[in-house]
Amino acid sequence: xxxxxxxxxxxxxxxxxxxxxxxxxxxxxxxxxxxxxxxxxxxxxxxxxxxxxxxxxxxxxxxxxxxxxxxxxxxxxxxxxxxxxxxxxxxxxxxxxxxxxxxxxxxxxxxxxxxxxxxxxxxxxxxxxxxxxxxxxxxxxxxxxxxxxxxxxxxxxxxxxxxxxxxxxxxxxxxxxxxxxxxxxxxxxxxxxxxxxxxxxxxxxxxxxxxxxxxxxxxxxxxxxxxxxxxxxxxxxxxxxxxxxxxxxxxxxxxxxxxxxxxxxxxxxxxxxxxxxxxxxxxxxxxxxxxxxxxxxxxxxxxxxxxxxxxxxxxxxxxxxxxxxxxxxxxxxxxxxxxxxxxxxxxxxxxxxxxxxxxxxxxxxxxxxxxxxxxxxxxxxxxxxxxxxxxxxxxxxxxxx
Amino acid sequence: xxxxxxxxxxxxxxxxxxxxxxxxxxxxxxxxxxxxxxxxxxxxxxxxxxxxxxxxxxxxxxxxxxxxxxxxxxxxxxxxxxxxxxxxxxxxxxxxxxxxxxxxxxxxxxxxxxxxxxxxxxxxxxxxxxxxxxxxxxxxxxxxxxxxxxxxxxxxxxxxxxxxx
Numbered sequence: 001x002x003x004x005x006x007x008x009x010x011x012x013x014x015x016x017x018x019x020x021x022x023x024x025x026x027x028x029x030x031x032x033x034x035x036x037x038x039x040x041x042x043x044x045x046x047x048x049x050x051x052x053x054x055x056x057x058x059x060x061x062x063x064x065x066x067x068x069x070x071x072x073x074x075x076x077x078x079x080x081x082x083x084x085x086x087x088x089x090x091x092x093x094x095x096x097x098x099x100x101x102x103x104x105x106x107x108x109x110x111x112x113x114x115x116x117x118x119x120x121x122x123x124x125x126x127x128x129x130x131x132x133x134x135x136x137x138x139x140x141x142x143x144x145x146x147x148x149x150x151x152x153x154x155x156x157x158x159x160x161x162x163x164x165x166x167x168x169x170x171x172x173x174x175x176x177x178x179x180x181x182x183x184x185x186x187x188x189x190x191x192x193x194x195x196x197x198x199x200x201x202x203x204x205x206x207x208x209x210x211x212x213x214x215x216x217x218x219x220x221x222x223x224x225x226x227x228x229x230x231x232x233x234x235x236x237x238x239x240x241x242x243x244x245x246x247x248x249x250x251x252x253x254x255x256x257x258x259x260x261x262x263x264x265x266x267x268x269x270x271x272x273x274x275x276x277x278x279x280x281x282x283x284x285x286x287x288x289x290x291x292x293x294x295x296x297x298x299x300x301x302x303x304x305x306x307x308x309x310x311x312x313x314x315x316x317x318x319x320x321x322x323x324x325x326x327x328x329x330x331x332x333x334x335x336x337x338x339x340x341x342x343x344x345x346x347x348x349x350x351x352x353x354x355x356x357x358x359x360x361x362x363x364x365x366x367x368x369x370x371x372x373x374x375x376x377x378x379x380x381x382x383x384x385x386x387x388x389x390x391x392x393x394x395x396x397x398x399x400x401x
Numbered sequence: 402x403x404x405x406x407x408x409x410x411x412x413x414x415x416x417x418x419x420x421x422x423x424x425x426x427x428x429x430x431x432x433x434x435x436x437x438x439x440x441x442x443x444x445x446x447x448x449x450x451x452x453x454x455x456x457x458x459x460x461x462x463x464x465x466x467x468x469x470x471x472x473x474x475x476x477x478x479x480x481x482x483x484x485x486x487x488x489x490x491x492x493x494x495x496x497x498x499x500x501x502x503x504x505x506x507x508x509x510x511x512x513x514x515x516x517x518x519x520x521x522x523x524x525x526x527x528x529x530x531x532x533x534x535x536x537x538x539x540x541x542x543x544x545x546x547x548x549x550x551x552x553x554x555x556x557x558x559x560x561x562x563x564x565x566x
């Protein structure tokens with residue numbers, strides 16, 4: 001957050017350009033992004049994103065919490081994909097501990113992760129289309145998103161801040177109707193994606209507003225640290241789920257959509273195809289769901305079942321100890337990255353051998369993706385800035401942390 | 402996936418492409434190595450960091466062409482106090498490596514990587530903002546998240562969690 005100094009007054013003759021302030025309270029900046037635009041008529045000369053309005057110091061807060069108490073904080077980083085953040089944190093701590101996670105928990109994590117991706121992409125599609133002027137799509141997307149949120153509520157009791165994945169497994173066994181409901185949703189969902197595509201993909205107005213707009217070359221995308229659909233839209237074929245699998249993703253078959261053009265339309269196509277691929281993964285996860293436990297066999301780390309806690313003394317002692325003094329994690333450091341809906345979400349955790357993390361750092365995909373904005377917009381028109389911001393799918397909670 | 406002890410012997414880790422390449426280039430620039438929990442960490446002499454990164458990026462066998470992340474760890478009150486941590490990813494080889502530099506608390510500064518990866522810009526500004534590490538050669542070394550007139554660097558260990566009252 002910067003730029004306290006007022007805009008300098010220019011000498012006569014030098015005032016070809018003017019500074020225009022956009023945000024932080026602007027509906028198309030998806031939260032509190034402030035963008036300073038230096039414009040020459042309608043053309044962008046310079047664009048400077050200004051961030052930090054949502055900075056809450058989550059990384060500092062994590063250092064004062066037990067490992068298990070950090071989980072609810074991770075939800076709040078990227079509030080459109082809380083389960084992805086839960087997963088990434090849980091995987092990182094499990095790697096530090098050297099814990100083995102039972103197959104059923106892994107598959108459930110994959111299933112819910114892909115539902116989260118659908119949820120996040122639906123919000124993106126709805127708001128992105130609305131920014132550009134296609135208002136109807138928003139209502140359609142939120143209709144399906146509501147169903148996904150209801151399913152999250154079924155398993156975790158919360159619609160958005162789920163905290164459902166814990167270190168060592170999953171909080172609760174999902175209710176039986178849950179799988180029926182997901183199956184029904186997954187069967188219906190491809191038609192819904194067709195519906196969105198009918199409204200947008202071939203629509204001449206949509207194509208005029210997105211094709212050839214805000215181009216980003218593959219070299220620039222890599223150099224600027226872009227990841228996820230922003231990188232794949234520029235023709236770089238990398239997806240951490242396929243290339244560096246985690247949580248049992250190697251057992252799933254799916255395609256990674258890549259587009260070559262690097263414009264707003266290419267990023268749009270990548271995400272819409274990802275919606276379909278995620279739905280396929282959800283179906284595979286339902287069909288192949290293994291039986292067994294949903295928590296690792298690690299009594300000092302994983303909370304005992306409620307029943308056991310009431311009937312067995314050891315379980316009660318473990319429960320008391322985990323709640324009051326946490327669990328110690330062997331000293332060391334790990335960097336765990338997962339493919340979030342926005343790109344490479346990474347957790348870097350340093351342990352000094354105590355029950356509280358010494359350092360937790362979140363590698364926010366959006367922070368790096370936002371740096372591509374000047375490359376996309378400079379030389380373009382003001383009206384396309386909104387399309388460019390929408391196409392990198394920013395979440396300010398993750399950028400500012 | 403039980404834990405195995407970390408390997409810190411340079412001779413045993415020579416086989417790793419990044420370690421091998423850096424040792425062949427300049428043995429003195431590699432301060433330490435560690436292989437722990439399937440992750441490779443290399444400590445580099447701060448003065449040689451930029452050259453080492455350029456080498457790893459451009460070498461065909463390493464091809465660490467993507468800078469994932471830059472962050473820092475404060476080991477207060479130990480000296481050298483700061484460790485700046487760089488995570489590199491090789492998109493063609495699907496491989497990661499972690500580079501670290503150790504910095505004293507007196508006037509912590511290290512060369513900026515923005516000339517190699519322009520994407521280092523925000524990451525380095527964030528580290529400067531929250532830890533007070535200076536990156537020489539950075540085009541715009543200003544605070545990123547905290548207000549411009551903020552005093553102190555919040556993620557340092559001697560900064561209270563509730564802030565100064």
